Amino acid sequence: MKILHELTTGKLNKYQLGKLYGIAPSTINEWIKKYERKDLMNTRVTVNTKDEITRIKQLQKEIEQLKKLLLKKDMDALVEESYLEVAAEKLGYKSVVELKKKLNIKP
Numbered sequence: 001m002k003i004l005h006e007l008t009t010g011k012l013n014k015y016q017l018g019k020l021y022g023i024a025p026s027t028i029n030e031w032i033k034k035y036e037r038k039d040l041m042n043t044r045v046t047v048n049t050k051d052e053i054t055r056i057k058q059l060q061k062e063i064e065q066l067k068k069l070l071l072k073k074d075m076d077a078l079v080e081e082s083y084l085e086v087a088a089e090k091l092g093y094k095s096v097v098e099l100k101k102k103l104n105i106k107p
Helices: 002-009 014-021 025-034 050-091 096-102
Strands: none
Touching (some): 002 014, 002 025, 014 025
8 A cells, every 4th residue: 555655664653654645544454454554653661660761772782782783894995995096097997896896806
């Protein structure tokens, strides 16, 4: 269904889509249930214990650390590729791929 697909993109919520297409959000909820798209339902998580709160904070911290590591890895790869482009140009290779082949570096 087009509306469920649009809901998946996250650009509009159920209420905005309902208004746009002139249907009730409850109708969209029925479609979500009918087509077993529970991932599109509003969910609420209740945290009850101090241990759960502590664990969530630890996970949030870990997520931030992983995001930073991923960003660093992406930046390192970009810098490496830039170095190879400069090296290929200075050494007279037609492309970085040609230089990588010469140096036995996986493309």
